[in-house]
Amino acid sequence: MPGIPPAPPGRLRTAPPVRADDGPGGAPGPAEASPSRPEASSAPRPDLWLALYFPHLCLDLIHQAGEAVADPLVIIQEKGRQQWVHAANRRARQRGICPLMPLAAALPLCRELITLPRHLSAEQQALDALAGWGLQFTDHVHQPPGEPLILLEIGRSLRLFGGVEALRGRVLEALGPLGFQVRAGIAPCPSASRLLAQWAPGTTVTDGDALLRLLREAPLETLEDDPKRQERLRGLGLRTLGDLLRLPREGLARRLGPELLRELDRLCGRVPDPLPRFNPPARFEHTRHLPFEVDRHAQLLLALESLLWMLAGWLRGRGLGVSRLRVALHHHRRVSTPLRVGLLSPSRDAEHLLEVCREVLERTVLEATVTALTVSAQDLSPLAHHQGQTLFTTGSEQRADLQQLLERLRARLGEDAVKGLACVADHRPERAWCFMKMGIGEGDPGSQVRPSTGVRPVWLLDPPMASPCPVTPVETDERIESGWWDDGDVRRDYVRASTPAGQGLWLYRDLRNPDGGWYLQGLFG
Incomplete structure (x- = not known):
């Protein structure tokens, strides 16, 4: 004002x-921030x-x-x-x-x-x-x-x-x-x-009493008033709200109207002043118009940063997290450039959202200057409030750090460039796994596969390598006979062995081979 x-x-x-x-x-x-001072003994x-x-x-x-x-x-x-x-x-x-x-x-x-x-x-x-x-x-x-x-x-x-x-x-x-x-x-x-x-x-x-004493010192210009009424008040020799409050109410209402009295009563807290609540939109979609055409990623990130912090507060007020964002870069007389930002799990961390958006934006080629950008939140889901940091790093915090790293890699390299592993219901080791997109939850069929009863290494050789018979004592592990229906018939006896240096080996004997040759298929860590 x-x-x-x-x-x-x-x-x-x-x-x-x-x-x-x-x-x-x-x-x-x-x-x-104001200087620190103790809270009053009586609650406000x-x-x-x-x-x-x-x-x-x-x-x-x-x-x-x-x-x-x-x-x-x-x-x-x-x-x-x-x-x-x-x-x-x-x-x-x-x-x-x-x-x-x-x-x-x-x-x-x-x-x-x-x-x-x-x-x-x-x-x-x-x-x-x-x-x-x-x-x-x-x-x-x-x-x-x-x-x-x-x-x-x-x-x-x-x-x-x-x-x-x-x-x-x-x-x-x-x-x-x-x-x-x-x-x-x-x-x-x-x-x-x-x-x-x-x-x-x-x-x-x-x-309330302290407020009234303070208001008496305020100048008349602080009132939401029209210029004509301000001139009349100054013509009466009034300069502060205290001068106005000392006047008789009846005469003040007769000269300047009852609305002024109602305004003063609301200001001093003498009468209720109910205000309607803000009705927030059901979804977050905000557009930021740029005053000048922008052709650099750094400038777009500055404009995007405030929108993401706004989104984080919007999500926190509803107890939600976002799993997918859509950022649209608008151009003059051209089709908008869409940027899709995906997360592995819901988040409302503005700094992390900005880092993931940065990776996506930096590998985007700007075909034209940008005049505006729009951020819309998609795939919202409830997200519990984080209660603060603890003395020691927990397993969930470590998983969150790994997850954020994977999200940034996906944003930089593309979603198809970063994949996970899923189990497949097949006893044959070379067919018991497959690649999958990151972010698939517990409902994925691969997560419901029962693990093998035997001990198997993660490091598998493809294809298995012919190996001489182990010279150290051999421990029988499991027998597999499967795959006759898909032209992948196998009949194998698996054993665990070790080299003189202590390297764990996973070998099998091919029962279909009359000679019963040994093959090395995996190494234990």
């Missing part, structure tokens, strides 16, 4: 926004709202698209027949260009000024995705239409996350990889949390 004076120093617990610079021309800063009231305000949403979307624009840049919006500056990055502001300035007045200040139109649909889609992302922290999320803001009711989530400050820190930490500049405020009612996020970002107030 432009034009709102900052909060008075020394009275509020404030913290900087997630990123220090308010435009894509600067580097990201640390996640927003059940209703507690966290407001997340995104003051530079349109510029953040350009930054997420992989474009760290170093030149002066403005986002323009048409009002009537005139074009106005809606937002300006840091380089443009250094030239004296600011929001609400006519474009005709901005162009003489900077000849190399880059102008991009504002895309309201893209901003709203990003806000909807953020609202769905917020469901991992609470089941009550509200996104006011047309405002760069989401509201989260966190009162019922405090015990789960360890208190107000711990929850606030978790939210802002999770927001960091998304690439948005955010200002946060916490208050017992949604209207007050919104005001704090815009006027005094980083402030946390859990008590």
Whole structure:
């Protein structure tokens, strides 16, 4: 909200926004955090709202698209027949260009000024995705239409996350990889949390009386008001909300209407302020429009990264994992390029999803420049919450590491290049196995084959090698007579033996051969 004076120093617990610079021309800063202080002895009231305000949403979307624009840049919006500056990055502001300035007045200040139109649909889609992302922290999320803001009711989530400050820190930490500049405020009612996020970002107030004392210091510009009413209030000599709250309610309603009183009552928490819950879509499909045409894989990965972190939060809020992703690269006047990303088991690890997507993308030849990309999640299934790291690495964690390695190999080399082994219901060793695609579960028929009763080596020779009779004592292992129906008739007596050096051998005598020759078919490790 432009034009709102900052909060008075020394009275509020404030913290900087997630990123220090308010435009894509600067580097990201640390996640927003407030100084540590002990929790109050009395639990906060059940209703507690966290407001997340995104003051530079349109510029953040350009930054997420992989474009760290170093030149002066403005986002323009048409009002009537005139074009106005809606937002300006840091380089443009250094030239004296600011929001609400006519474009005709901005162009003489900077000849190399880059102008991009504002895309309201893209901003709203990003806000909807953020609202769905917020469901991992609470089941009550509200996104006011047309405002760069989401509201989260966190009162019922405090015990789960360890208190107000711990929850606030978790939210802002999770927001960091998304690439948005955010200002946060916490208050017992949604209207007050919104005001704090815009006027005094980083402030946390859990008590109604403390909130009222703080609101009295806020300037009148913090009210969601029309310009005419603001002029009338200033004409009465009012400058802060405290000046307004001291006026008689009857006279205030008679002069300025009852809606102002209702707004003040909602702001102070005197009356309920029910907000509808955000209704998330049944499936995740998000499109990121790129401000400039992109022809490099590195730029596409930057745009893809924020979408995957958004997807991870969306999945976590529903207790789901994804087994298959579809990434579509859109071109100008050409058919989209589809990228299919498959996993061996469901996952919602954003970093792992990004690594697998990186392998697929890097072996994709870009036939044309990319103007947008779409990520859609397919094959969703429930996924249990991971309770944290333990002191020692467990077997399941080791299997997960191996599985992630196999997924990256499949993404880099192709799904047909990495295969597993499956058992086949056949007694003949050379026919008792086959290749299979990775990812087949317990329902695969090969996993139901009963193992052989004998001890068999994994290392088999193909074809078996004629061998002299073993000189060490021989242990009879098993006899196989099979295959007469498929022209693969075998009759063999298998034995285990060892060389003088201790190498384990698996040999058989061919009973169909009158001479009864020995053949080496396998080696034991």
